C-alpha cells in the first residue's frame with residue numbers, strides 16, 4: 001500500500017479523492033481501455049457530467065472499491 005493519498009482530478013482541487021470515474025473516448029481509445037479521473041465528494045457530479053455529456057463515462061466507483069480490483073491497472077490521476 002502507498003501512503004500517498006490520491007487527490008481529486010478537478011482543476012485546482014486538493015481534496016482527497018473518494019471516487020474513481022472510469023471513462024473511454026472511443027475516438028482515441030480501444031473499447032476496453034479505461035482512463036481514470038479521481039474525484040472528491042464535491043466534484044464527483046461535476047466531473048461525471050463533463051464526461052457524461054460527451055458519452056465517455058463508463059463507471060463511477062468508490063476509490064476503496066477501485067483499488068481493491070486486481071485489474072485496476074493503477075490510477076492515472078493528473079489534473080483535468
Ligand SMILES: [Zn+2]
Nearest residue numbers: 008013040043
Ligand atoms: Zn475536488
